[in-house]
Amino acid sequence: MPNKILICEDDKALLSMICYKLSRENLGELKTVADGREAVKVLREEDFDLIISDIHMPFHSGIELISLVRNELKKNTPFIVLSAEGLETTVLQAFEMGANDFITKPFSPAELVVRVRRILNHKSGHE
Amino acid sequence: MNEQIQKWYGLPALELILIEVSILFILLSTCLVFFLLISRAVKNRNEKKRLILRSHFQEPLNQIIFQESFSRPDEVIPSFEFRVDELRSHLGQSKFAKQVLIDQLLELKKNLTGISSEALVATYRKLDLHLFSVAKFKGLQWKRKGQALRELAEINYQEAIVPITQLLKSNRRTLREESAVALIRLRSEEPLSFLHSYSGAISPWMEINIHHHLLALDQRKIPQFSQWFDHPTISVSLLCIKMAQLFRQASSLPALVNVLRNPNQEVAGQAAEALGEMEAYHYANEVAALAMSVWDKKNVALQVIKCLGKIGVDEKHSPVLKKFLSHPSYEVQFEAARNLISLGQEGRSQVQLFSNQEGQSFQGVIDHLSEPLLQ
Numbered sequence: 350m351p352n353k354i355l356i357c358e359d360d361k362a363l364l365s366m367i368c369y370k371l372s373r374e375n376l377g378e379l380k381t382v383a384d385g386r387e388a389v390k391v392l393r394e395e396d397f398d399l400i401i402s403d404i405h406m407p408f409h410s411g412i413e414l415i416s417l418v419r420n421e422l423k424k425n426t427p428f429i430v431l432s433a434e435g436l437e438t439t440v441l442q443a444f445e446m447g448a449n450d451f452i453t454k455p456f457s458p459a460e461l462v463v464r465v466r467r468i469l470n471h472k473s474g475h476e
Numbered sequence: 477m478n479e480q481i482q483k484w485y486g487l488p489a490l491e492l493i494l495i496e497v498s499i500l501f502i503l504l505s506t507c508l509v510f511f512l513l514i515s516r517a518v519k520n521r522n523e524k525k526r527l528i529l530r531s532h533f534q535e536p537l538n539q540i541i542f543q544e545s546f547s548r549p550d551e552v553i554p555s556f557e558f559r560v561d562e563l564r565s566h567l568g569q570s571k572f573a574k575q576v577l578i579d580q581l582l583e584l585k586k587n588l589t590g591i592s593s594e595a596l597v598a599t600y601r602k603l604d605l606h607l608f609s610v611a612k613f614k615g616l617q618w619k620r621k622g623q624a625l626r627e628l629a630e631i632n633y634q635e636a637i638v639p640i641t642q643l644l645k646s647n648r649r650t651l652r653e654e655s656a657v658a659l660i661r662l663r664s665e666e667p668l669s670f671l672h673s674y675s676g677a678i679s680p681w682m683e684i685n686i687h688h689h690l691l692a693l694d695q696r697k698i699p700q701f702s703q704w705f706d707h708p709t710i711s712v713s714l715l716c717i718k719m720a721q722l723f724r725q726a727s728s729l730p731a732l733v734n735v736l737r738n739p740n741q742e743v744a745g746q747a748a749e750a751l752g753e754m755e756a757y758h759y760a761n762e763v764a765a766l767a768m769s770v771w772d773k774k775n776v777a778l779q780v781i782k783c784l785g786k787i788g789v790d791e792k793h794s795p796v797l798k799k800f801l802s803h804p805s806y807e808v809q810f811e812a813a814r815n816l817i818s819l820g821q822e823g824r825s826q827v828q829l830f831s832n833q834e835g836q837s838f839q840g841v842i843d844h845l846s847e848p849l850l851q
Contacts, residue, residue, distance in 0.1 A: 362534060362583045369538040455589045458541065 352377030357402035385409025419447040629658035678711040702731035721750035745779040752783035785815025
């Protein structure tokens, strides 16, 4: 079964670019959401193999999404956080909440692919 | 005319005026409602158009970012050229479409690094969008000029340095500030060179931006701030002293000592603060030698005292600070006493001795110093 990846990003151009790259690399089935509220709804309804989320989004932040997944839904789905430069404290907070990795914007799409692949391989190795 | 209407309808003058005013009000309101409806419709239409254009641009942009190979059976066309042509066909001659594409390119660029980012810059140039941005300088709208400044700086279009430099003399403050920040970004080798000819004031917004951009620079490219310590514009001098302090530029220390003699109190005070914060222990004697010359300048005196408190040597500089205990300003007296105590044993004895000599008149300072919240 292909991996299911949820991408939460409010910047539509960036969202499209990430989807394009990940789909070209055949990394799995992609689902996208453009805000935190939509992300919460999708996370409650479906299971994913990986979540990639921006920190700052309308309605619910990436940190709130990690909290939802780890504390409320009690899932250990791998979580990659996208954050802007200079938000080191937020990144630390994300790790404390249970994020698995983070990428600082601006980033290289190739780096994102490497990180996604590593996490998915790690996950499938454990299963 | 009014008399005729009054005659025709037999209405009193006051009622007639009220009717006229009401009619005028209804007409104006109707016009306003129409104007709002039309502007709303135009805005909605533009937004829809923008979304359609963005979706058309996104696919070729994705392919450009990832530099995917492309070939056609009949002819070999480099993929980049092909995608750029595709974008060009969407653009046509529309200024609106060009602006949408520029916004989209910049949005993507700010999130990407490396070759992906370079591919977006190449696209911008290949489509001659830099000409579109530069043309905005010729317009009358300052907002468009500001927009062009940000676009050209973001894309690092070096050829725009000359027109941007001219905007440093703009009558509008926002444009002056934006052009200064754009020049810092464009001239990464000499980021603050615009200061040589800058006559405007440095606002807090500029200060934050300048600091932000300098932080992102390679440390070897940080300029020698002391070259602007004597700048005719006070805010430029202050900015450079603060930057020398924040970047702990040791090579600026000798010049900073000279700035203590600056006739402007704010500049001299800032220099004293910088010397203290930079822990310029080697220059403690120079600061002490100047201390008495700033007696009449309260703010400078305060900073010099704080500076000596940080970099001074107990036995050597306590006598200098002691003199300030008899300063007419309570604030200076208090600062001198506090810094004498922080210097060490000799300083504490000086305060005690002075307190014994002065008695009640100095008791306020002593009580203030023993305030638990200040400990």
